[in-house]
Amino acid sequence: xxxxxxxxxxxxxxxxxxxxxxxxxxxxxxxxxxxxxxxxxxxxxxxxxxxxxxxxxxxxxxxxxxxxxxxxxxxxxxxxxxxxxxxxxxxxxxxxxxxxxxxxxxxxxxxxxxxxxxxxxxxxxxxxxxxxxxxxxxxxxxxxxxxxxxxxxxxxxxxxxxxxxxxxxxxxxxxxxxxxxxxxxxxxxxxxxxx
Amino acid sequence: xxxxxxxxxxxxxxxxxxxxxxxxxxxxxxxxxxxxxxxxxxxxxxxxxxxxxxxxxxxxxxxxxxxxxxxxxxxxxxxxxxxxxxxxxxxxxxxxxxxxxxxxxxxxxxxxxxxxxxxxxxxxxxxxxxxxxxxxxxxxxxxxxxxxxxxxxxxxxxxxxxxxxxxxxxxxxxxxxxxxxxxxxxxxxxxxxxxxxxxxxxxxxxxxxxxxxxxxxxxxxxxxxxxxxxxxxxxxxxxxxxxxxxxxxxxxxxxxxxxxxxxxxxxxxxxxxxxxxxxxxxxxxxxxxxxxxxxxxxxxxxxxxxxxxxxxxxxxxxxxxxxxxxxxxxxxxxxxxxxxxxxxxxxxxxxxxxxxxxxxxxxxxxxxxxxxxxxxxxxxxxxxxxxxxxxxxxxxxxxxxxxxxxxxxxxxxxxxxxxxxxxxxxxxxxxxxxxxxxxxxxxxxxxxxxxxxxxxxxxxxxxxxxxxxxxxxxxxxxxxxxxxxxxxxxxxxxxxxxxxxxxxx
Numbered sequence: 001x002x003x004x005x006x007x008x009x010x011x012x013x014x015x016x017x018x019x020x021x022x023x024x025x026x027x028x029x030x031x032x033x034x035x036x037x038x039x040x041x042x043x044x045x046x047x048x049x050x051x052x053x054x055x056x057x058x059x060x061x062x063x064x065x066x067x068x069x070x071x072x073x074x075x076x077x078x079x080x081x082x083x084x085x086x087x088x089x090x091x092x093x094x095x096x097x098x099x100x101x102x103x104x105x106x107x108x109x110x111x112x113x114x115x116x117x118x119x120x121x122x123x124x125x126x127x128x129x130x131x132x133x134x135x136x137x138x139x140x141x142x143x144x145x146x147x148x149x150x151x152x153x154x155x156x157x158x159x160x161x162x163x164x165x166x167x168x169x170x171x172x173x174x175x176x177x178x179x180x181x182x183x184x185x186x187x188x189x190x191x192x193x194x195x
Numbered sequence: 196x197x198x199x200x201x202x203x204x205x206x207x208x209x210x211x212x213x214x215x216x217x218x219x220x221x222x223x224x225x226x227x228x229x230x231x232x233x234x235x236x237x238x239x240x241x242x243x244x245x246x247x248x249x250x251x252x253x254x255x256x257x258x259x260x261x262x263x264x265x266x267x268x269x270x271x272x273x274x275x276x277x278x279x280x281x282x283x284x285x286x287x288x289x290x291x292x293x294x295x296x297x298x299x300x301x302x303x304x305x306x307x308x309x310x311x312x313x314x315x316x317x318x319x320x321x322x323x324x325x326x327x328x329x330x331x332x333x334x335x336x337x338x339x340x341x342x343x344x345x346x347x348x349x350x351x352x353x354x355x356x357x358x359x360x361x362x363x364x365x366x367x368x369x370x371x372x373x374x375x376x377x378x379x380x381x382x383x384x385x386x387x388x389x390x391x392x393x394x395x396x397x398x399x400x401x402x403x404x405x406x407x408x409x410x411x412x413x414x415x416x417x418x419x420x421x422x423x424x425x426x427x428x429x430x431x432x433x434x435x436x437x438x439x440x441x442x443x444x445x446x447x448x449x450x451x452x453x454x455x456x457x458x459x460x461x462x463x464x465x466x467x468x469x470x471x472x473x474x475x476x477x478x479x480x481x482x483x484x485x486x487x488x489x490x491x492x493x494x495x496x497x498x499x500x501x502x503x504x505x506x507x508x509x510x511x512x513x514x515x516x517x518x519x520x521x522x523x524x525x526x527x528x529x530x531x532x533x534x535x536x537x538x539x540x541x542x543x544x545x546x547x548x549x550x551x552x553x554x555x556x557x558x559x560x561x562x563x564x565x566x567x568x569x570x571x572x573x574x575x576x577x578x579x580x581x582x583x584x585x586x587x588x589x590x591x592x593x594x595x596x597x598x599x600x601x602x603x604x605x606x607x608x609x610x611x612x613x614x615x616x617x618x619x620x621x622x623x624x625x626x627x628x629x630x631x632x633x634x635x636x637x638x639x640x641x642x643x644x645x646x647x648x649x650x651x652x653x654x655x656x657x658x659x660x661x662x663x664x665x666x667x668x669x670x671x672x673x674x675x676x677x678x679x680x681x682x683x684x685x686x687x688x689x690x691x692x693x694x695x696x697x698x699x700x
Contacts, residue, residue: 034612037587038647039663047671054667190672191637193629193679 016082023086028093029145057096061088098147119148119156121163125176132187133180141177200359201352204366205344208412209306209337214263216418217306218246219430219461220344220411221261225249226453227347227404230257233292235460245283248290256288256299264307273313284329302333309336348405358385362409370416371482373591374425376432379413380658383436394444403437403454423469427462427501434458435656438692442653448693455694466505470518473498473525489598492534493590499526499533500543503550510553523554530563535570537584537593541615545622565631568619572638575613582610585645612667617644621683629676636674644668652690 036042042054073081105111110130114123134142148156163169212220222232229252236246245258260283262268262276284301293299309317314334321331361378368375387406388394394402410433417425434455441451479495480487502522509515526547533544544567552560574583584593596602620639623632632639648664649655 034667036647036665037585038660039649039665040661041664043664043666045666045668047669051666187672188637191640192672193633193636193674193676195676 012078016078019079020082020086020089023083024090024093027087027090028097029147031093031097057092059089059092059096061085061092119152119159121159121166121169124163125172128180129176133177133184135181135184139181139185141181200363201348202341202345204362204412205348205408206341208366208415209341209344210265211419212263212265212306212411212415213418214246214261215464216411216415217261217263217304218464219457220408221259221304221340222247222249222457223404223407223454224340224343224347226457227401228252228343232453232457234290235457245286245288248288248293250293251300256293256297257302258283258288258299259302259304262303262305264305266307267310268305268307268313269310270312270316273310273316280332284324284332299330300333301330302335304335304340306337306340308338309334344408347401347408352386358382362412365413366415368416370418370420370422370425373589374414374417374422374428376428377658379410379429379432380436382409382413383433384657387436387440389440389443391444394440394446396446396450399440399444399446399450400454403440403451406436407433407454407457421468421472423465423472424497424501426465427469430458430461430465432658434462438694439653439656442656442692443651463505466501467518469498470502470505470521473502474521490590490594492532493536493540493594495529496533496536496540496543496547497590499529499547502526503547507546507550507553526550527554535567535574536590536597537588538571538586538613538615539584539588539590539593541567541571541586541619561626561628561631564619564622564626565628565635568616568623568631568635571613571616571619572635572642575611575616575642576638578610582612585612586614611642612645613642614645614647616642617646617668617670620679624676624679624683632676632679640670640672640674642670644670649690652692655690656692 042056043051044054045051102111112123112127112130117123131144134144136142209217218235222235225232225247230249232247232249234245234248246261247259249257249259251257260279264272280303283303287295288299289295317332317334325331358381361382365375365378365382383406386409388398388402410429414426414429417429437451437454437458440446441448479491479498481490481494503526506519506522509519530547530551533547534540535544544563548560548563548567551563571583584596592602616639620632620635623635644667646666646668647660648666649660650662654660654663
């Protein structure tokens with residue numbers, strides 16, 4: 001064989017893999033990932049004792065190395081390829097996440113089907129009103145992440161700026177915030193040991 | 196070519212073994228050949244010149260003296276051991292398992308050879324001993340032992356190249372680091388006949404004896420460096436695999452009890468050696484003191500835990516001597532220097548608490564348990580999104596990651612997930628520490644209890660299970676104390692091996 005540099009190339013491969021991991025994390029909104037070390041199944045036991053399977057889904061992204069063997073792949077090409085792989089993986093992960101979320105929200109009755117109507121402030125408040133809001137120990141709101149299709153975002157971006165300036169919208173939002181803070185306090189006060 | 200490697204490994208191991216490291220594998224050989232080992236002595240402690248007592252397949256009692264010379268014994272060396280040989284041959288065996296007054300075989304076992312002059316001397320002495328009604332001295336030297344050890348492995352050597360690689364890597368390791376437990380486990384699992392329906396009593400005994408030899412080869416570098424903790428871990432791993440195989444194949448206790456007893460003996464010896472080292476050391480620094488500081492508290496925690504477990508084990512068997520005083524003093528001096536570096540430390544700190552509960556007449560151990568739970572909650576919930584290193588990460592991995600030496604032990608963790616929290620809450624409840632649980636519950640209710648459920652109990656004895664379920668359980672926001680008391684008092688041992696249940700007390 002010809003002279004090779006396996007140790008350096010292995011290290012470079014590690015760096016590229018780390019780049020893929022970082023990109024996937026960023027593109028999946030930093031969703032925490034619990035990694036089981038053993039077994040082939042994952043399930044969840046709820047407070048009422050019911051056990052729900054958490055079906056796992058294989059995520060894969062292939063690399064078609066269209067490299068010119070006589071030139072080899074440059075570092076920037078390798079980085080670009082890694083970014084493509086990360087995008088493919090992140091897309092599949094988010095697809096799975098939304099499918100699980102959709103099923104869970106439908107079951108819990110918190111899903112809203114707008115039936116093609118525009119994304120209005122009323123709809124926005126309705127969506128938020130059906131969720132449990134999270135606050136930190138000092139009562140500051142940890143807002144959820146709103147995910148929307150890029151086309152929809154383009155359509156509502158200007159409206160959202162207007163919502164923030166509308167005194168009536170601000171008042172209604174603050175009222176909801178206070179109600180949700182009270183609900184959170186009530187929920188938190190239930191975290192206790194009783195007889 | 197591979198059979199040549201076999202022989203080289205066994206020969207190299209046999210030649211360089213000392214008496215202490217030879218003792219247990221030699222007994223495994225005896226067991227595999229049909230002997231019943233009835234006594235093993237900590238080397239040099241028994242005064243009858245007999246290291247091992249066993250009953251041969253024809254019911255003849257046998258007394259063995261082991262001498263690890265590794266080379267040809269000269270007449271001068273023979274003269275130095277002759278008084279022990281006289282006791283081996285002339286002093287009757289006194290042991291409850293051996294009827295008094297009967298004849299016995301006296302066997303000198305040497306991992307080297309005998310000089311011609313020594314052979315002549317033994318022949319002359321034997322004529323005299325036989326004339327006086329004493330047994331003739333038998334000698335088992337390296338060239339007798341080597342084929343017997345090799346025969347033990349027939350069809351039981353690793354067959355896959357990666358297993359050979361694992362064996363050679365373990366055998367050629369420097370011996371001063373941590374034992375590479377996943378590697379040893381991989382080796383044991385792939386060479387033991389898991390999954391075979393043809394394993395019966397005799398083939399099981401041979402298989403586990405062969406595995407004991409592999410364990411000895413793997414542990415030799417650590418034995419040579421007197422790395423007692425690695426030796427303890429190696430034999431513990433071996434015992435766990437033997438118990439797993441016995442359960443997996445439905446093997447009766449009579450076929451596995453000897454191998455387990457020998458592993459227990461090896462662990463006890465290494466534990467006593469560790470106690471001896473602790474007693475004589477002026478500090479607990481290992482290697483270069485400049486870089487040792489970051490590992491020191493984890494080492495202290497590990498040592499305290501092992502020694503505490505050892506003393507609890509001995510107390511269970513009614514053995515108490517000066518070693519217990521050394522351990523007690525060591526743990527009492529170091530109990531404020533423990534470190535919770537990850538969930539893998541929980542069993543370590545728990546065993547220290549259980550030990551201290553036996554030696555301290557105060558409520559300090561309840562405070563320790565409460566602090567441990569509170570610290571775990573702090574680590575799980577307030578370390579950012581990373582959570583706390585789960586129990587699958589070793590101290591070496593966690594220390595390396597914390598020091599920025601590579602590896603990320605937090606990649607697979609999620610804030611609030613814990614494998615050990617439910618156990619701690621159960622223990623607090625069993626101790627009736629209601630105020631503590633009351634104080635901690637709001638934080639506990641934010642966590643997720645995680646556990647691994649193996650498809651068969653015996654698989655819990657293995658290092659890793661491919662099959663099984665990882666279950667996440669969500670605790671209630673409002674928890675009833677009486678319900679918690681009821682659930683924590685239910686102790687289900689159905690998942691534990693019968694052996695674990697027998698040593699529980």
